[in-house]
Amino acid sequence: MIQVNKVALLCLQWTLGVALFIQAALLARSRPETHLPGHAGAPHWIHFVIAVAEMLACVLLVIPQTIQLGAKLIGVIAFAVLIHVLHGSFQIGPLLIYASATWVASHRQLA
Numbered sequence: 001m002i003q004v005n006k007v008a009l010l011c012l013q014w015t016l017g018v019a020l021f022i023q024a025a026l027l028a029r030s031r032p033e034t035h036l037p038g039h040a041g042a043p044h045w046i047h048f049v050i051a052v053a054e055m056l057a058c059v060l061l062v063i064p065q066t067i068q069l070g071a072k073l074i075g076v077i078a079f080a081v082l083i084h085v086l087h088g089s090f091q092i093g094p095l096l097i098y099a100s101a102t103w104v105a106s107h108r109q110l111a
Helices: 006-029 044-062 064-070 073-086 093-105
Strands: none
Touching: 006 044, 006 093, 044 064, 044 073, 073 093
């Protein structure tokens, strides 16, 4: 197994948690008539539910005892990707990067 620097993984974990939390909070606070890039077409309640789930997962991701539970954020991100695609928005690159980083950060305890 490849040995990865634990400090680098900790930095990834916190950067991911904070950045996604901020993005999710912006999405949750957006008004129904305001469309964020890549979010047009979906009802506001879907944005809100996804945003709240993301924020909860982000908090869990940065607490050492709940990292694996926070890693379920990948499922929330996958649902967001599905919603994007179903609404004809294929701007999912950042979501895929977030999912990959979540997967890596969730393995911090194993390194």
